[in-house]
Amino acid sequence: MNKIVVAAIGCAILISGGCDWANVSRQEVGASRDVEWQPYLGSDRSGVEAFQIGEEFIKIRFRNKRVYTYSTKRIHPSKIDQMKALASEGRGLNTFVNQNPDVRHGFDRE
Structure with missing residues (x-):
């Protein structure tokens, strides 16, 4: 929740000029x-054991x-999509x- 709150606070500060949500990153x-x-x-x-799927990770x-995050920042989107499909099918993801x-070796280092 923190990042949404921060974005909302940032927009509240700019309330007189409106909030340009297009400039708030999707990832954030x-x-x-x-x-x-x-x-x-x-x-x-x-x-x-388990997985989470997001738009780009x-x-x-x-x-x-x-826990390892694999995203389109470091791995080709087609491979991320393939990993999502394997996870949803419950077969072959670890392989x-x-x-x-x-x-x-391409997981995100946070």
């Missing part, structure tokens, strides 16, 4: 939404409780990450 506004973790329905042998929580070095 979208990042503040609470997206629920979806359980990964793959096999018990998968390293993936997928977050993966592995069974070791580490895909491990077999694609650009994905495996």
Whole structure:
């Protein structure tokens, strides 16, 4: 919620001139939404436990409780889309990450 509140406060300061929401980045506004973790329905042998899907990213929580964000900042959008599809189908996501070095090493470092 903090980022939306900050954006709203920024617009409130400019109230006399109106608020130009087009200049508030989608990532800033979208990042503040609470997206629920979806359980990964793959096999018990998968390293993936759960995932979150956003417009330009997928977050993966592995069974070791580490969370990695993969986004279009560092990975080609077609691969992000493929990861989203695999996550939703509950098959092959961990394998895909491990077999694609650009994905495996391309998570966002925050």
